[in-house]
Amino acid sequence: MASLWSSLEKEVFNPQNKKLLETIRVWKTGKKKKMSILCVVVDAFRPMQPFLVKVKVDRGEQYKVAYRWPLAELKLVDGKTLDQVNLDFDLQFDKIYKWTASSFDEKKTFIRCLWKLNHRFLSSAITFVNVHSCSVEGRQGLQEDRRDTVETENQEELSVYQEMTPKEAADVLKLMEEHEPLVNNSIAFAEQLSRDLHVLDETHLDLGKEHCEALNCADLSSPRGVEACIAAAEALSVCMNIQIQSGYRKLQAVAEQLIMFETLKQNFENRFIGHVTNIFERQGSAQIPALTQPVDKLSAPSHRLQHKELVPYTPLMAWLRNANPVLFCDLPKVYAQNLSRLYDKEIKAFFEQAKTLLVGRRKGSLQEGLEKPTGMGSRQHPRWSLPGSREDQEDTLNKGNVIKILEQVLRELRPLCIAEQLFIEKFFQLRQNSAELQVLEEEGSTASPEDPACAKPPSQPEEQTAQLLSEIFSSLDPELRCFLDVCNKAHPFSCLQILVTLNDCIFEMWGKTSALPSSFLNTVLGNMLLLAKSSFNKCIGTLCKEIEEAKVPSKMKIGILPSVSRFEEFVNFSEAVFRTAQRRAELDKAHLRLADSVFNSINSLSSANLKVNTDMVMMENFHHVHCFLCQKKIQCLESKKKEAKQRYSEHMEKYVIRSLGQPLEKLNLFFEGVKARIAQGVKEEEISFQLAYSKQELRKVIERYPGKEVKRALETLYRKIHKCLSPEENLFPVVWHAMEQELLRQYREFEDLIQRCYVGSGITMEFTMEDLLNYFNSITLSSM
Template sequence: MTAIKHALQRDIFTPNDERLLSIVNVCKAGKKKKNCFLCATVTTERPVQVKVVKVKKTDKGDFYKRQMAWELRDLTEVDAKDANKENPEFDLHFEKVYRWVASSTAEKNSFISCIWKLNQRYLRKKVEFVNVSPQLLEESVPSGESQSVAGGDEDALDDYQELNTREEQDIESMMEVCEYAISNAEAFAEKLSRELQVLDGANIQSIMASEKQVNILMQLLDQALAEVDNIEGKLLSYEEMLQSVKEQMDQISQSNRLIQISNTNNGKLLDEIQFLVNYMDLSKGHIKALQEGDLSSPKGIEACINASEALSQCMNVALNPGHDKLMAVKQQQQLFSELRDTFARRLTNHLNNVFVHQGHDQSSTLSQHTAELTLPKHSPLHRDLLRYAKLMEWLKNTQREKYDGLSRTYVDYMTRLYEREIKDFFEVAKIKMAGTSKDGKGKFGLHGSSGKLTGSTSSLNKLAVSSSNSRRSQSSSLLDMGNMSASDLDVADRTRFDKIFEQVLSELEPLCLAEQDFISKFFKLQQNPTLAQAENVDDSDGTVHSRPLSEHRQSISEKDMVRMMMNKIFQSIETELNSLIALGDKIDSFNSLYMLVKMSHHVWTAENVDPASYLSTTLGNVLVTVKRNFDKCISGQIRQMEEVKISKKSKVGILPFVTGFEEFAKLAEAIFRNAERRGDLDKAYIKLIRAVFSNVEKVANESQKTPRDVVMMENFHHIFSTLSSLKISCLDAERKDAKQKYTEHLQSYVINSLGQPLEKLNHFFEGVEARVAQGVREEEVSYQLAFNKQELRKVIKEYPGKEVKKGLDNLYRKVDKHLCEEESLLQVVWHSMQDEFIRQYKHFEGLINRCYPGSGITMEFTIQDMLEYFSSIAQSH
């Protein structure tokens, strides 16, 4: 390897001014062994460039050539594969990874060590060495060892030091004195050696001459040591003197520390006393307000509120450890407890009296609202009670039992009050719904000074039945609507019902919202969830109590408490609303449409305000009943359609449920315009129109007087016209279906009817078409005995123009008898018959020309004659 190294240095690197530092014999990993050499080199010129050069033999094998070179600064990682075991493989990471296998592990380690040293010396960016033994990564080789990076060259490189400027000048001046320095180096070196010996002797003589001065210096040092001993003695005496002073100062410091501790303790004691005085002292004014404060005047209420807040602060103050053991603190706490209990009793008794007093005042004003469809307003009561809201909050935080008792008392009182008001209010609403007619008969009167309503719910129902018998209101149906005019429908009654129902809901909505808002503010129930008493329970003796918290398994949020109180107070609203809805449905089943729209709107409004409110929940429950009545109304109309019977002696015409559907759709569109529950109406439309379709076909199939095609044609034409005018988007498919059925049955009726005026001619040409269909050629049909030219002329002669016109006139009369006047389809049918007759005429002519060519046979009448026949017949009738 040494010979190869010298050869490479001589042939490849010396001509490029480079020095070879290390070499390793390698081949590529995983391939056939094509050996080459990796060389670590540095340039001899500055700045030094470090490279890794790949060298391989030429093809002839006699010389080496430089194949590839990489700058060492481009090397990012050296991976030795295994730091503990001998492994000849290693990777060099340049712009890509080069994998090599060295001829021996020693050569690999020597090369990697050289690379590491060059990286440490010349490069700022350090290369990462992976899986390399730490022994290889040494910055320098110890002196005395013969091995180096590459045969000692790198050590020589490390020992080499450049001469500074002064050394260069001295060497140059010395060489100038000795002219033979360059030509005779040995003589120059000998001269330098002699001069060095001379200088060494001069140095020894100089040292010997300075012995006297050294002795003088030693004497001075002895004197200095003596002086130091003297100073140390004086310092020792001073220290003994200061020792007594130190003891005195320690005594003074101990006394000062004791005084400071005493002052600190006194300050802390004063702070504690000041804390107790500031936070546990209630003023005489607050005590008087709690004991004797006027709870009926605004000033007295304000004073009680301030006093209760001050008392709460005193009772809730956070005492330091040990305060509760002080007798004064215990006495003060006992005083606060007595004041709290006393004021809580006074406040509870006063609010109970306020509830009773306000109840009597409110009952006295009920007679003012019974005659009108309005509910009494409780805003004055709420306004008076809200002055105590802060006191209720104090009671809730301090005396929960008394707070719960007050809430139960308020709920019990308001339940009875609202129950009377709501009952009277709904009685007035029922009378207004059922007791008024257009002629003014059947009204209920108000009797008695107290304003009590005469009659009961049963009498109201009897009144509804009796009045409905005279006004068709008991059983509204599509059949009735189809047989009556707009005036008979009594739109005014339905409009009045709609207004009454809307007024009922409009009165209930603000009443419930105001009461819920008051309960939340007065009882402070809009805050965070908390535990509460369980739901009130009525015993058999009528006493109201609450279950203890231990029996209530789940915690109740304050929002749930509001809902429970509202359910108790307004427990009669849902029952009364359902009763009113049943009455409205009994008066007129179509009232369910009005109720569905109004109820849906109010439910939507209530949910926007508060989805979890009592009003939203209650109206939502009632809406289910209204929707059920609406569905029952639609099912009833369908059932009546299925039960309809037609007269066998008269023509059918437009069926009553078809016109009834038209009137129903117009009414529903007017009611449901911009309604939230439009989807319910669309579903009802689908059910009704499908029932109309199926029952029209059923009646058409059962009809004996009127042809089936006429029944289908007229009724589906009417249905198509209705759907086209109303433009109901969900019925677009049914509208197209109705038009298709109308067109199909019109065409069928026209074709079947036209076969009668020219019956023999039609039969003759049907026979001709049958022979052609059987395979007889058209020009050979005339050779058939039953269809020869003589038979054709014979049939044509039976239908001269006069007979054709007579047949068409009879056909017109027959069609006129079949069709009804309401739909006005006579001219449409007649025009369609004209078009069909012309088509048949042209078809017959075509058959004559194809089957009887050259015979000269033609019809007895022309198309122009036919047009004149149809026109004159239509004008004559």
């Protein structure tokens, strides 16, 4: 109050030549948020006129006069009720202002000041209602008792009264004006001193004896002792946080109490920190049980007992954080350093168990399983599928085992990390939002290895939380990387399973908006996902290179290329793995890369020195790719499916035309020459006058291809095609039908050229179109 009084005088009223007589902190009744200060002031010089001034405090802690009323305009002061606990009062000027005081003492002092000014300056013009008699009347009853005596004395004084001269009256008035501020200041100082002494009297600078004993003994080993220490520490904080003016601290009794409180606090802090540090060191040095026999189920370590031992000290940790933040800041680091040793041993044992379950079951030893070469990275031993082989059966079992073991590992790690994060956030007060922490506790408490979706990690922890978890789980990242390397060596395409499993795990953690993700666990899994994507891309790159560089077998009958079979194997396996995946962008990109490599591998046959027809091999392989893609219905490969169909049709057409040139070779060459002359500009009716294409030459060529000779040539062609084409593709009927249609087209073209270029010659082919149809039908029926 003293600082408020001096600030108002200095900043507001002294510059205006006003004298401050009384203040009261008020707010409009029902609107407590907007507090104002009502000040009673008078002019510093005569004629002194009293005013009531309303002062507001702005955001910059500056005082500003909001309104001013001459006290002569005040009509009524209503104290509302005689009850002392009522803080409301009304002041009536032109309208009624309803106020609520901050304390009853201030209200009483303020009304008393108004009453005095009313009698001194306003001749009791203001009406006071519902005001306690002690507030305004003082000892009115005593005055009434002595009224007669006073009147008698006044009469005696009147008999000896001498009127002052004007000069004496002026001197008296001058003297009164000079000492008026001193009189007012002395009254205000006495009232302020009374209030300060009352506050000091009510200040409880006394700590109970039982609390002092609890802090001195510091029994932190028993639940009852911990509860007593918590209560004593809270009581000590209350005593030490009492607001005491700096002048009071010089009092001997107050100083001795404060010194005793500080001594108790420091001694208890040292004992509590030592006790908790010993628990951290003991837990970090604990030994993990050794596995004496193989187990079939993974089980991550649980720190429920360690957390349960430390939870009772949580209130004391909160107290220490407020009492001594410097000492508190070191405890999380000590906890992380000690518990990281225990977690290192447990995590290494956990992953050793996982590796044993993954590869030890088949090979009998972990080291032998780890030394297994990968088919994807070895160019000396490319792995082609061998259905029904023992290696294929083992590989099929291994494929399923990778997913199963990896899912178990992630399922066990999630509640382990979440439980530790929830504990350190609560124990070390790292999360300020208690409501959010409570929700996370309820979600984390239901987590179990069989139900990973129940573990709902928290969102965006403090940076200190992430640092602590990184130190506590310092071995998690390298051990998880090593385990993924083992998974990658299980079989060539295990990188797909790793990618899908990690993707699904992260999507599951982020699936529900109410489940807030763990920053640390997501960071670790995010790094593993990047590693899995890198391994997957390397696998695809190696496979593409393997497909493009695959050597074509140098034999008469090639059939489906190994690169096509490899592509088909990969697509079948990848689609089975990604069947339930929530994200397949990486797989679609891989499919397109592999399809391009397969197409390049097939196209490279055109430059290969093969013993068989290149168009036939390319036709068969493009046909096989097209049929396979039609069966799979993969959206990203629709364009490749259409391209495969187009290339298959093109190469079948080339193969048919080239094959039909053998039975009617001379006839084809003759009419190709005729078409060339027409293209050069020779008129059709002048072709027969060309020496090489005369009627005589045409008759000689036609005579070389009688019906029997054509049929014999077609039979030879049929046997050759049947021998070269792969039976698995079942393309022979399609090719044979295409040849039939092509030969009929050529026959019609030859007849048309004869009619146009050799008009009136009477030259005709020695076999008809019906003969050709009969030849094809008879050859087909004879081979069935």
